Amino acid sequence: MRLSVVVVGGGITGLAAAHRVTELSRERGIEVDLKVIEARDRVGGTIATEHADGFVIEAGPDSFLSEKPWALALCRRLGLESQLLRTDDRFRKVFVWYRGRLHPLPDGFQLLAPTRLLPFATSSLFSWPGKLRMAMDVLLPRGGGDDESLGAFVRRRLGREALERVAQPLVAGIYTADPDELSLAATMPRFLETERRHRSLILGLRRALRTTPAPGTSGARFSLFVTLADGMGALVRTLAERLPDSSVVLRQRVASLERAPGRWRVTTADGARFDAERVVLAVESHGAARLLRYVDPALATLLGEIEYAGAVTVSLGYRRGDVPHPLDGFGFVVPRTEGKSILAGTFSSVKYPGRAPDGHVLLRCFLGGALDARVLGEDDGQLLSRARAELREVLGITAAPVLDRIARWPASMPQYRVGHIARVETLERRALTLPGLHLAGGAYRGVGIADCVRSAEAAAEAALIT
């Protein structure tokens, strides 16, 4: 049999969906006419790697979570396993910029809560009243309901200091979100579940560690993450290479979707038309909302309600001798209370080998997010001087960088607000009433690359059911 499939969007989600379609079509002996339609002049979406002067610069994601198996499994199927790089665990430490200096996040801190007494008790990051308030978690009763904001949860269990000095900046570095808006159930269900089962977060996490010891010490963003020797771009490049010839169509922005009996008509802004029995919408949910506004206004409204924040990355290459700080960690996060523009800084060439030429280092600053939209509007000069001024303050770097790169990602990071899961369940039910249409991407059930691959492959499986 023969089936026509159009994938809209050539980011990791669209490419992984198209790749799974080709795998399944081979396995099941289905002939597929496949097109991946991408608005930009390259594939990859937010994944973009540049090689310049011996530096490997990531404009967007620099790694993916290996604990969630889908991206790792895909790399293995693509034959990329030998290129996978783990973080350099000698430097597995994350700092918090607090009152003008970098304090190590205590060993054993599991994203929100401490699990080891001594490093926590001796930490310079928290005051004694703050430490005592966190320790009260072991006595406090259960609380909350099905979902609450991460901010409310941390304040309730561990107190304001834990929220302001750890949870808020770590969450800003991962979700670029306001913790008082962020759904705990949609982003960190493990903590909700720990409270449900063990009452105390600290005791529950300690018990869990006894059964499955955590490989890392502090900060989920900085542990368990892997990348590729050639950069994340190698993943999307390889995926695109494995698709049938001329299936990727670049520089075509899909402008409308129409339903006809048994098929979908996909029309681009240039007037190119693609008819297909199956369509996978692998674009941001605000883009999917626009494309579906005449097909199903109620679904479009639900999709449009998922908010997005923007982000900027500023990558700076320095001579090692020009950086006075020992760079003995993977990077730092910055609490909002410090009033800085940088949300997080990564010591990219320490975290992964091969990111900078000999005698040099590569640093990357992450700015913007839900709490600071104004930076997206600034020009390159302003962004660069902002980043350099703050790095001077915290790392003592006064020299000019030998390389700088700025990448802007407007409306690129979905914000999982309280109630997100219920909204996604409603919109998924609604989407099921549109046969042949499949939604995939980071807007729904996980924002990272691993979740995007899972969602892409599930959409491909559903699309190939005949």
Ligand SMILES: Cc1cc2nc3c(=O)[nH]c(=O)nc-3n(C[C@H](O)[C@H](O)[C@H](O)COP(=O)(O)OP(=O)(O)OC[C@H]3O[C@@H](n4cnc5c(N)ncnc54)[C@H](O)[C@@H]3O)c2cc1C
């Ligand atoms: C700065 C930054 C850093 C990040 N760091 C990490 C990280 O380290 N690890 C991690 O796991 N995740 C990270 N993420 C999240 C990760 O990038 C995303 O989860 C993932 O890349 C999203 O992939 P996607 O294909 O769903 O969407 P996108 O990458 O946004 O791709 C969507 C594609 O659709 C195209 N498109 C949109 N509308 C249309 C249309 N109408 N017609 C045709 N094409 C269209 C776009 O041009 C784009 O190429 C980061 C995100 C950002 C912005």
